[in-house]
Amino acid sequence: MSVRTRVRVPLRFPDGFTATADVITFTGLVDGKEHLALFFEGSSPVPLVRLHSECLTGDVFGSERCDCGPQLRESVARLSETGGYLLYLRQEGRGIGLYAKLDAYALQDQGLDTYAANRALGHADDERDYTAAAQMLTDLGVTTIDLLTNNPDKARQLRLHEIAVRRVLPTDVHANPANMRYLQAKVDHTGHTIRLQVGPQVSVPVPNRSGWGSRE
Numbered sequence: 486m487s488v489r490t491r492v493r494v495p496l497r498f499p500d501g502f503t504a505t506a507d508v509i510t511f512t513g514l515v516d517g518k519e520h521l522a523l524f525f526e527g528s529s530p531v532p533l534v535r536l537h538s539e540c541l542t543g544d545v546f547g548s549e550r551c552d553c554g555p556q557l558r559e560s561v562a563r564l565s566e567t568g569g570y571l572l573y574l575r576q577e578g579r580g581i582g583l584y585a586k587l588d589a590y591a592l593q594d595q596g597l598d599t600y601a602a603n604r605a606l607g608h609a610d611d612e613r614d615y616t617a618a619a620q621m622l623t624d625l626g627v628t629t630i631d632l633l634t635n636n637p638d639k640a641r642q643l644r645l646h647e648i649a650v651r652r653v654l655p656t657d658v659h660a661n662p663a664n665m666r667y668l669q670a671k672v673d674h675t676g677h678t679i680r681l682q683v684g685p686q687v688s689v690p691v692p693n694r695s696g697w698g699s700r701e
């Protein structure tokens with residue numbers, strides 16, 4: 486496994502935000518998928534890393550059923566500020582694929598929560614494996630990271646693959662009426678560190694970006 490290609494790409498988002506990243510591809514990743522790394526220049530010896538699981542509906546079309554689109558936009562903003570890596574992982578639908586995710590949405594419209602819907606379709610709650618992400622980091626010479634996520638499983642799996650996660654930093658809370666139930670299920674079921682508040686809210690920043698219970 487190794488880096489295959491590295492190309493510089495100027496990025497412009499629909500809201501006018503711009504950044505520049507090196508887009509990096511790989512050979513020999515364990516799951517054979519076309520995962521990407523985006524490198525943002527910075528001076529920190531320990532890079533900030535975001536593992537973003539593909540979500541076509543949220544990332545591309547702006548679906549409000551989840552928080553993926555705003556998390557992606559936030560990650561790029563933070564990474565272009567501090568430097569680091571965005572790993573864009575082809576794990577659509579928590580690893581079950583796009584069509585199955587939409588089947589799961591249909592079941593959620595009948596009352597199941599996001600995890601029960603997966604199980605009703607014969608899938609596990611979360612089928613994501615981060616071995617390839619660890620391989621990508623290793624290929625890039627990155628062994629110690631600060632990880633931007635609310636999902637404890639990402640840090641746990643990376644550590645199993647010898648990636649030292651120095652700090653886990655939460656993303657902002659990107660709640661709206663259409664994704665509230667989904668975010669609540671993540672908190673209740675998988676221990677996602679999302680500070681949900683009661684009542685309507687939109688993209689509420691968490692006060693401390695240095696990690697839960699710690700300050701820089």
Ligand SMILES: Nc1nc2c(ncn2[C@@H]2O[C@H](COP(=O)(O)OP(=O)(O)OP(=O)(O)O)[C@@H](O)[C@H]2O)c(=O)[nH]1
Binds near residue numbers: 538551579633635671
């Ligand atoms: N199966 C399924 N997948 C979903 C659903 N909603 C979003 N996803 C997928 O979930 C993945 C994102 O996972 P999340 O649980 O939102 O967040 P996370 O990656 O675990 O945690 P963060 O790092 O904090 O973002 C993407 O691949 C989405 O396509 C759903 O209802 N069912």
Ligand SMILES: [Zn+2]
Binds near residue numbers: 540542544552553
């Ligand atoms: Zn999503």
